[in-house]
Amino acid sequence: MSGLVSTGVRKLAAAAAVAVALAAGPGYTTAPQAAGPEKGRDDRGGNTSVAARLGGFMGIFNFLDRFAVPAELADPEIAPFFANLTETPGDIETCLAMLLDHDLGGSSPHNGFIVPATGHQCRSSMSNIHRGRNIPDRIIDKFIAIVGEQAAFVGVADSDIAEVAKVLERYRGGVRNK
Numbered sequence: 001m002s003g004l005v006s007t008g009v010r011k012l013a014a015a016a017a018v019a020v021a022l023a024a025g026p027g028y029t030t031a032p033q034a035a036g037p038e039k040g041r042d043d044r045g046g047n048t049s050v051a052a053r054l055g056g057f058m059g060i061f062n063f064l065d066r067f068a069v070p071a072e073l074a075d076p077e078i079a080p081f082f083a084n085l086t087e088t089p090g091d092i093e094t095c096l097a098m099l100l101d102h103d104l105g106g107s108s109p110h111n112g113f114i115v116p117a118t119g120h121q122c123r124s125s126m127s128n129i130h131r132g133r134n135i136p137d138r139i140i141d142k143f144i145a146i147v148g149e150q151a152a153f154v155g156v157a158d159s160d161i162a163e164v165a166k167v168l169e170r171y172r173g174g175v176r177n178k
């Protein structure tokens, strides 16, 4: 393992990046926030942050797009909560990847980012985002567990999986039963 993410995973991530670029989604080939004054700034914690080990925004976005989100949607209990969306799956993946990158020490903005492909602006209020979805604790548990399972599958270290889970946990109160 190099930097806790194996070469195999990097190859997977590179393949996923190509797939994303070819797909109809946002089609990032580089972290979108790196286009402005942030260009060249990798992450706030140097190479020591969890975000850096996960490949920053691009690594996290590709992980969500190729692994975590498909696994969530393949679960018959989770999938119905993603019916009747007000934004595209690419918007959700972009905004969640930025939130995770930011909270794990990366350079993404926490919210407010405008997704180039759709014009959607990432929101800040978890309560508003999840309002009317009535998501119970048990489903949040399962959602976080599936993210962890997929992260383990692509070779993320247990300690980093725990950090990702901790970040998701912090938002539980805003997500639950709204």
Ligand code: HEM
Pocket: 078, 081, 082, 083, 084, 085, 086, 087, 091, 092, 095, 096, 099, 121, 122, 123, 124, 129, 130, 133, 135, 139, 140, 143, 144, 168, 169, 171, 172, 175
């Ligand atoms: C556990 C922590 C969670 C976090 C941090 C989180 C975060 C997010 C974020 C950042 C977005 C994109 C919002 C934007 O436009 O800016 C989003 C959207 C969404 N999330 Fe979550 N989420 C969590 C859990 C869940 C769970 C457990 C479910 C359901 C099983 C869920 C269902 C949704 C849905 C349906 C949307 C799209 C809302 C819409 O179309 O308006 N989320 N979430």
